[in-house]
Amino acid sequence: MSDVGGARRRTAGRIVEVEAYVGPHDPASHAYGHRRTPRTEQMYGAPGTAYVYFTYGMHWCLNAVTEAEGYPAAVLIRALEPLAGLETMRRRRGARTPDRRLCAGPARLCEALAVTGALNGASLRRGALRVMRGSPRPGVVVVGPRVGITQGADWPLRFCLKGSLWLSR
């Protein structure tokens, strides 16, 4: 990750919580019913790119675009276990945040990693913002309902690392 226009400082963490938004038939997706607007445009982009959107008049949220170009689907990154650049994360979020909450939530993690709309459409394979492959052993990923939505709230598309101390809420 980097501070755009400022000192580039590496921050990194292990993804411990995500939610999937699986296509135009997903009522909770921004692209439900093939909605195609300036905001949702990036959901239709190439897989392996970032979809970063602004919400609640305040917060940025980071997604990985997951399906073929033209098919709107993405995975919302909801929480990280901070692994590197903790000092930088604390500085970006301010002294107000205890370490346990630095990246516990989609908007918190964006602030800790300096992710903003400037990174919408950026590659997640190379460049300032990267998602690395992991290999969780069978049984350590637990599934549950998605958070903060009403439409399709019961779809089991939230995935967490079991027992992680770094989950949101």
Added chain:
DNA sequence: ACGCAGATTTTCT
């Protein structure tokens, strides 16, 4: 510990 108002953009009704 819990609950709620407030921040104020994008999108749809």
Added chain:
DNA sequence: GAAAATCTGCGTT
């Protein structure tokens, strides 16, 4: 006009 893939600060138990 209102709800939304959220979080914070301040109030009350």
